[in-house]
Amino acid sequence: xxxxxxxxxxxxxxxxxxxxxxxxxxxxxxxxxxxxxxxxxxxxxxxxxxxxxxxxxxxxxxxxxxxxxxxxxxxxxxxxxxxxxxxxxxxxxxxxxxxxxxxxxxxxx
Amino acid sequence: xxxxxxxxxxxxxxxxxxxxxxxxxxxxxxxxxxxxxxxxxxxxxxxxxxxxxxxxxxxxxxxxxxxxxxxxxxxxxxxxxxxxxxxxxxxxxxxxxxxxxxxxxxxxxxxxxx
Numbered sequence: 001x002x003x004x005x006x007x008x009x010x011x012x013x014x015x016x017x018x019x020x021x022x023x024x025x026x027x028x029x030x031x032x033x034x035x036x037x038x039x040x041x042x043x044x045x046x047x048x049x050x051x052x053x054x055x056x057x058x059x060x061x062x063x064x065x066x067x068x069x070x071x072x073x074x075x076x077x078x079x080x081x082x083x084x085x086x087x088x089x090x091x092x093x094x095x096x097x098x099x100x101x102x103x104x105x106x107x108x109x
Numbered sequence: 110x111x112x113x114x115x116x117x118x119x120x121x122x123x124x125x126x127x128x129x130x131x132x133x134x135x136x137x138x139x140x141x142x143x144x145x146x147x148x149x150x151x152x153x154x155x156x157x158x159x160x161x162x163x164x165x166x167x168x169x170x171x172x173x174x175x176x177x178x179x180x181x182x183x184x185x186x187x188x189x190x191x192x193x194x195x196x197x198x199x200x201x202x203x204x205x206x207x208x209x210x211x212x213x214x215x216x217x218x219x220x221x222x223x
Contacts, residue, residue, distance in 0.1 A: 033211065033212075035212075037150070041216075042199060042214040042215065042216050042217050043152070043199070043212070043214050044214070045211035045212060045213075048210065048211065086150055088152065090212075096154055096157060096165050096167075097142075097154065097212060098154065099144075099151070099152040099153070099154075101149075101150075101151055102150050102151075102152075104150065
């Protein structure tokens with residue numbers, strides 16, 4: 001079954017505001033990946049986190065891996081309409097990537 | 110050049126029919142996958158192949174039969190289609206198993222069973 005839990009399921013954001021989506025696991029994760037799927041599109045890789053406490057930034061996106069490697073977060077600052085889509089955290093393990101349920105983001109202009 | 114291409118993009122068919130979806134990747138990857146995405150956007154892995162060998166079969170009904178003639182191709186054949194099979198099916202590939210890096214997805218094949 002699904003091992004990674006994502007919250008919130010939906011995020012409605014005013015343009016220009018910040019938001020965070022969280023990914024939690026009951027077990028220690030070997031690594032975690034994040035993907036973005038635009039409406040009508042396919043998932044596209046954003047980042048992979050491997051080390052405990054790792055923080056990586058991509059422009060307005062900040063990804064963090066928890067110290068215990070059981071959780072991860074994606075923080076987006078100054079949300080833009082181009083940020084619309086569903087963000088998935090993914091546990092990668094032995095030829096199998098298990099997707100979280102995703103956080104679907106809508107933006108109010 | 111499209112890295113992972115799957116055909117057809119859309120499939121509309123009657124219950125009980127048999128259909129196939131083809132997938133090809135030109136990235137030189139060793140591992141290919143089929144994922145099913147339901148109406149709630151949940152992505153579930155169905156199969157994983159590494160160098161033409163089946164690695165993962167996630168309790169998918171026997172009506173679903175993947176075939177990998179070579180490591181660049183992974184096709185999906187579905188027998189006796191049911192209403193619950195309606196979904197978007199994504200093919201993906203990665204280099205040497207998931208831990209090596211990212212998944213590259215095809216654009217998806219939307220299957221509608223009437």
